[in-house]
Structures are given as structure tokens and as C-alpha cells.
Amino acid sequence: MRARNALFAxxxxxxxxxxxxxxxGDTSGGKRPVKTAPGTEVTVADVGLGSILVDGKGRTLYxxxxxxxxxxxxxxxxxxxxxxxTSPAPATAGQGVRxxxxxxxxxxxxxxxxxxxxxxxxxxxxxxxPGDVNGQGLDGEWFAVAPDGKLVRKxx
Numbered sequence: 001m002r003a004r005n006a007l008f009a010x011x012x013x014x015x016x017x018x019x020x021x022x023x024x025g026d027t028s029g030g031k032r033p034v035k036t037a038p039g040t041e042v043t044v045a046d047v048g049l050g051s052i053l054v055d056g057k058g059r060t061l062y063x064x065x066x067x068x069x070x071x072x073x074x075x076x077x078x079x080x081x082x083x084x085x086t087s088p089a090p091a092t093a094g095q096g097v098r099x100x101x102x103x104x105x106x107x108x109x110x111x112x113x114x115x116x117x118x119x120x121x122x123x124x125x126x127x128x129x130p131g132d133v134n135g136q137g138l139d140g141e142w143f144a145v146a147p148d149g150k151l152v153r154k155x156x
Contacts, residue, residue, distance in 0.1 A: 040055065040056065040085065040086075040087035040089075040091045040092070040114060041055065041056035041091065041092045041093075041094045042054075042055060042056075042061065042085075042091050042092070042093060042094060042097050042102055042114065042116065042121070043055070043056060043093075043094025043095055043096065043097055044094065044095060044096030044097060044147050045058055045060075045130075045131065047060070047131050047133055047144075048133065048156065049133055049136065049144055049152045049154050049156065050146070050152060050154070051096065051146060051147055052133075052144040052145060052146060052147075052152055053097065053116060053121065053144070053145045053146070053147065054130070054131075055085065055123075056094065057130060058130025058131060059123055059127060059130055059132075060123070060124070060127055060131070060132060060133050060135070060136075060144055061085060061116075061121040061122065061123065061144070061145060062082065062121070062122045062123070062124055062135050062136075062142050062143060062144055062145070063116075063119035063120070063121065063122070063142070063143055063144075063145050063151055064078075064082065064119075064120070064122060064141060064142060065140075065141045065142075065143070065151070066141060067118075067119060067120050068118070069118055070103065070105045070115045070118050070119070070120060071105065071120070072084065072105070072107055072113055072120045074120075074122065080125075081124070081125055081126075082122040082123065082124060082125075082135070082142065083122060083123045083125065084107070084111065084113050084114075084120065084121070084122055084123075085113070085114040085120075085121040085122060085123065086111050086112055086113055086114065087104070087112060087114050088112070090104065091104070091114045096147050097116075097147060098147065098148070098149070101116050101117045101149045102114070102115075102116055103115045103116075105120060116145055116149055117145075117149030117150075118149075119145055119149070119151075121145065122142075124138075124142070133156045134156070136152075136154075136155070136156035137153070137155055137156065
């Protein structure tokens with residue numbers, strides 16, 4: 001399953017490079033954490049899974065079940081498919097987000113990864129539009145995050 005997902009993600013990532021940039025101006029094809037503007041907003045949207053965390057542009061945010069205590073266990077190969085939500089300034093809590101759960105974790109290399117509860121937050125390169133949840137449940141390890149900080153384990 002993991003190999004199939006990687007095979008799907010490689011052409012998609014290459015397509016992002018060929019097109020010049022993703023919607024956030026990142027030209028790395030997802031090979032480094034997504035950099036966003038100061039004051040990155042995390043908010044809540046209602047999708048087929050129920051209420052989940054999204055960024056200010058409506059893109060779904062995911063958690064990786066192998067992460068522990070707000071520390072990322074997503075290596076470089078993983079980050080190519082699951083770019084981290086990073087922010088050069090503290091993230092802001094939009095409507096429905098518990099400010100007390102929204103934090104930051106310094107990663108190796110100095111990146112500041114936005115976390116929610118104990119979960120570092122990620123995007124999925126297979127989500128191409130706001131509200132997409134194509135990463136939901138992949139490999140039984142990737143899940144959208146509910147406003148209470150728990151993983152949403154429903155099928156997409």
C-alpha cells in the first residue's frame with residue numbers, strides 16, 4: 001500500500017514542479033516543509049468526515065500516528081508526500097480551534113512545525129482543492145484532526 005501511494009505521489013509532485021509552484025508559492029514539489037505567511041491560520045471546516053482542522057485556505061490538515069509528544073517522525077521521503085505545516089510566526093486560531101491546543105514544535109534544521117495537541121500537522125500532496133480529504137486513513141497512519149485534538153478515524 002505504501003509503495004502504491006508513493007508511486008501515485010511521485011508524478012503528482014513532479015507535476016507541481018513542472019507547473020512552477022503550488023498554491024502557496026512553494027516550488028520544491030513538496031520536498032520541503034510548506035512555508036506559509038506569518039500568522040498562519042488554523043481553522044475548522046465541516047466536510048464529509050465532520051468538523052476537521054484546515055488551514056486558512058481550507059486545505060485539510062492531517063496527523064501521523066507514528067508521531068509522539070508533538071515530535072515529528074516523518075523523514076525526508078515522508079515529507080515529500082506529507083509536507084509539514086510550518087509558520088515563521090505563531091499560528092493563529094480561527095473559529096472553532098482551541099487556542100490552548102495550537103502550539104509549535106522546533107524541528108531539526110530550525111523549522112517551526114505547527115502542532116495541535118500532541119500532533120504535528122501535515123498536508124497531503126494528493127489533496128488539490130480545499131475540502132479534499134484524499135489522505136484520510138492512508139496506510140492506517142494518516143488521519144484528519146478534529147477540533148478537540150483527536151484523530152478522525154472515519155473513512156473518507
